[in-house]
Structures are given as C-alpha cells and as structure tokens.
Amino acid sequence: MMDTRKIFRTSTTGNAEVRELLEAIIVAELLIPSDTIWIVSPWITDLELIDNRSGAFSALSSQWGTRKIRLSELFGAILDRTYLIIVARPDVHNEMFLRKLDDIATASGTERNLTIIRRQTLHWKGILGSDYYLSGSMNLTYNGVEINEEGVTFETNEASIASARIAFHENYEVES
Numbered sequence: 565m566m567d568t569r570k571i572f573r574t575s576t577t578g579n580a581e582v583r584e585l586l587e588a589i590i591v592a593e594l595l596i597p598s599d600t601i602w603i604v605s606p607w608i609t610d611l612e613l614i615d616n617r618s619g620a621f622s623a624l625s626s627q628w629g630t631r632k633i634r635l636s637e638l639f640g641a642i643l644d645r646t647y648l649i650i651v652a653r654p655d656v657h658n659e660m661f662l663r664k665l666d667d668i669a670t671a672s673g674t675e676r677n678l679t680i681i682r683r684q685t686l687h688w689k690g691i692l693g694s695d696y697y698l699s700g701s702m703n704l705t706y707n708g709v710e711i712n713e714e715g716v717t718f719e720t721n722e723a724s725i726a727s728a729r730i731a732f733h734e735n736y737e738v739e740s
Contacts, residue, residue, distance in 0.1 A: 567721040571700075574713045582702065583709055585718060587614050589691065589698065590638050594624050597645035598694035602732050604651040605704040606686045610634045610661045613709070635704070636664045643674035651736055654682035681736050688735075690728060696720050697728045 571581050590613065593601060612632035614621055619630045625641050642648055650665070652658045662680055669675040691698040700716030702708040719725065 567719060568724075569718040570715070571718070572715045582714065582716060583613070585698070585716075586691075586709065589693070589696065590614065590642070591621065591624065593642055593646065593693060594638075597642065600647045600649065600694070601642065602649050602651070602690065602692040602729075603639075603704065604686070604688050604690045604692075604732065605708075606653045606689070607655065607703040607705050607708070608635075608650070608652050608658050608661055609705045610636045610664060611704070611706045611709060613638060636661060636668060639665055640668040640672060640674075643669055643672065643677045647677045647679075649679045649681065649732075649736070651681045651683060651686060651688075651732075653686050654684060683736075690732075692725065692728050692732060695725065697725050699728070 569585075571585065573582055611634065613635050614633040616622060616628050616633050617630050621633070622628060622630070625637075628637070639648060650662070652662065666675070666678065666680065669678045689700060689702060689704075691704075697719045698716060699719075700714060702712070702714040702716050708714060
C-alpha cells in the first residue's frame with residue numbers, strides 16, 4: 565500500500581493534479597471529517613477550488629448550486645463538522661479571505677470551530693487532517709494551485725502525521 569504521493573508541477577506538466585488532490589481532500593473532509601484540520605499557508609486567498617457546474621458535488625451542500633465553489637464556502641461547510649486552524653501571515657493579501665471566513669463562521673454559529681493565527685515570519689506550508697498530511701512549496705492561492713511550479717507531498721502514514729501534528733502544536737501553541 566502506497567502511503568506517500570509526490571507531485572511536481574512544472575511549466576510542462578498538467579496543473580490539474582494538485583487541484584484534484586485538494587478537491588479530494590476537501591470532499592473527504594466533508595464526508596468523513598477530521599477532528600481538527602490545520603491549514604498552514606503564508607498566503608491564502610478565496611480561490612475557486614471545486615467545479616460544481618455539472619452538479620456532481622451538489623449532494624455535499626444544497627446551497628452551492630451549479631457553479632465553482634470558493635475556498636471560504638468549503639471551509640464554511642467544514643466548520644459545521646470539525647475544528648479548523650488556519651495559520652497565515654498578517655498580510656493585507658490574506659485579510660480579505662480571513663475576514664470573510666470569520667464572517668461565515670459567525671453567521672453560521674460555528675466560530676468556536678475556527679482559530680486564525682497570524683505569524684509574520686511564516687514560510688511553512690501544510691494541510692493536516694486526522695489521516696493525511698500535505699506539505700510542500702505551495703501556498704493556498706490561485707497562483708500556488710494553478711500557476712506556479714510547485715512540489716507537494718501527500719502522506720498517509722501515521723508517523724508523518726503524528727510528527728506534523730506535534731510540530732504544529734509546538735510552533736503554534738494551540739489546544740485542540
């Protein structure tokens with residue numbers, strides 16, 4: 565059984581592989597939620613991540629309709645199910661997204677499930693759930709997911725997940 569997948573995107577390789585992996589992670593979280601999800605990305609924006617124009621993902625949320633679904637909406641749906649910790653830089657670039665997500669959490673009464681941490685020197689990138697760890701060079705932005713040359717590693721082995729969880733807790737001092 566394979567427990568590590570590496571994706572190296574360059575100008576000559578397809579862009580869809582990274583986006584499809586992120587889409588699979590989000591859909592899995594909506595179906596079988598982690599207790600806690602860590603999103604560590606120096607820069608983060610409200611990119612369109614799931615293409616629901618065909619209605620293929622409509623069963624996940626009746627509010628989405630047949631259109632592309634933005635990251636804030638996906639995280640908003642996840643907040644109903646799990647605790648979400650986002651670590652990002654305190655940068656104007658990030659604030660619109662972070663404020664929008666905070667507003668979604670407040671409006672839905674799930675603000676207790678959201679923690680936002682701002683770190684000035686953050687360069688680390690990763691997404692950590694109960695049974696996976698995605699790490700690499702990619703920021704959670706349109707350019708990071710769709711344009712830039714990136715390398716990411718998706719791991720499902722328990723040792724890597726535990727190591728990342730310990731490091732995140734030690735570095736960001738969050739009780740979850």
